[in-house]
Amino acid sequence: MHSLRPVLAAFPLLLAPWFSPPAHATDPPAPVPGVSPEWNARLRYEHVDDDAFGPDANATTLRLRLGLRFRFGAGWSALVEGEGIASAGDDYNSGANGRIAYPVIADPEGAQLNQAWLGWKSAKLHVTLGRQRLQLDNQRWIGNSGWRQNEQTFDSLAFDATLGPGLARYAWLGQVNRVNGDQAIDPLARKRELDTHLFELAWKHGIQQIVGYGYLHDDKDVATASTASYGVRAVTDAVRDGRGWGLALELAEQHEYASNPLSFSHRYWLLEPSLTHAGVTWRAGWEHLGGNGQHSLQTPLATLHVFNGWADKFNSTPTGGLEDRYLSAGGKFGDGKYDWVLAWHDYEADTGGGYGSEWNASFGFPVYGPVKGLLKLADYRADGFAQDTTKAWVQMEWVH
Structure with a gap:
């Protein structure tokens, strides 16, 4: 696959005559060539009280992200973006500081390249090559883990092609750059070499949208993760x-792939009805990740914090699998300036007994101008899995 990279990189040029429609008077004007800066800053305090550890963890971190977006004309663009994370104090296990007596807060200090990609776009095709952010659908399988200060990015080649009312998507992933950063003590927590192929075909009509997908994930560093x-x-x-x-x-099935020496087949399903009335959206959900007691369905490239509770007890699915039944309510008020969420989860094994339950709550509010504040809480009560854990966050974010 690596020998095909020069050919793949030339695909936008080869496909341009096929996906560039003739200009019409009604077409929107082409972007003016130029360069523009992009940046955002996020200041966060996180507290973790986990009964599996003696001391509590406390982390105050500041993340600054700076980028330059280039527009070259004729559909070409590029982005170069770096980020730096600083910490006030060291009373937490960042994964890079060796403070293993404390609970993990995976926001290590450091500076690194976050994104660097070249893209080409026409009315029907969008191609990007390089280190980039990928967010597919609800990010249950592929996402950027944007909650952490250092987000997850991919060294990849991605195609999006519009086909009438549908969309065809393909991406090849050569490497995942994980949230733990380049200085993580465990080298497998820094990045993983991949040869992963992502396929999606989506169709939308009115209020209906259907997406079929196939994710062929080949982890070159850990064969059993393929x-x-x-x-x-x-x-x-x-x-x-x-x-x-x-x-x-949603319904899916996962089995071994590539050089994975194991043999398994696990089911995934999601059922989530919702009702919105008087500014409040109510949800009920049942998410199933299969497990047989020795192995379970995994989604290692997902935005994991969004699923199965904010206490992050199930970022790796237990070998017995996971049944997450949940209820939530949320909404906005004050002309959309304020938002809130309240959720409850009940966790059980697919094979075996119970795990525990969890409450989540958040409140977002304006601070000043482009600065927005966030208060957030997660409270996990163990019942046969892990230990009681409470997490709390206070955050301010400035997006420019």
């Missing part, structure tokens, strides 16, 4: 003028 996952996701969104209903359904 999996093939095939599934379909259907979403109905009938919310109009702040009221209506929605429904998300």
